[in-house]
Amino acid sequence: MPALATGAVFLVVSAFLASTVEMVEALTIVLAVGVSRQWRSTLIGVGAALVALAAVIAALGPALALIPIDALRVVVGALLLIFGLQWLRKAILRASGHMALHDEGAIYQRELAASRLAQDGKRSSMDWYAFTLAFKGVFLEGLEVAFIVLTFGANAATDGTGSIQLAAAGAAIAVVLVTIVGAIARQPLSRVPENTMKFVVGAMLTTFGIFWSGEGVGVVWPGQDAAILGIVTFVFLTALLSVRTLQRPDRQTLGGRVPAAVTAE
């Protein structure tokens, strides 16, 4: 597969997977609030958050295009690399048992209890508590996706392998998919392999962060874009080796989950 097409595929897949993971987490919050409070206000909050996120991407996308290419690659590439390493680091720690896996069921129960205890925030027909919680949940989870869409998309545009619009499309497909599945299931999507997906996305962001930020500071990669395949293989193998090396011998799992207090991301 030509390097340019490979880059575009990686871009869409990364945006799709990142969006899926974050929207699954947002869905847990939305379900808890909707079930315990009021669905109308909750869904208005969700809609408002999605519009706000689209506005962020629409406003910052063209602004990034004004930055000189080398500066864009260095700054945005470095941000992508830092972000990717943060995701990869957490995924490795979770996979090796040093951090609890994300338990959507436990989070759902916690949010449900908190929502039921909260005072009645209704003014007229609007439940502002439900609106605020749904808005915050979707917006904050979606901000990470918006960050990935902007940084990954902007860098991909510099070498013609993609665009912010392409990345946004990948993210949007995930939003629609999670919404449909969530509406059918009507419960937290606990079976989604979140940590595996974060591992893959973290490795991809790290790979492209290395490549683009390197280009930005003047590194000439052997084989040009083909070097991406070598870097991604190296990053994946290193990450898998890290999990193997750090695996806790006393780690106990129940269906692949470490039973412990869920840590915030």
Next chain:
Amino acid sequence: MTFIKRFLAFWYDFIVGDDWVVAVGVVALLTAAGVLAHANLQSSAWVLMPVGVVVVLAISLRRATAD
């Protein structure tokens, strides 16, 4: 002032996360790679990038597991 502090703290937490070593390591790595690239030591520069990232990740993981 509190709003500005909270705003900056949010973005610090968002980008740098819970381990500043990663952010500092990436900046140091890019600086070193840039110096090598501009000194016409290209083979050293492109090797340093992925290897340096692995070193940064290893240090960060070691700190996390030691805690």
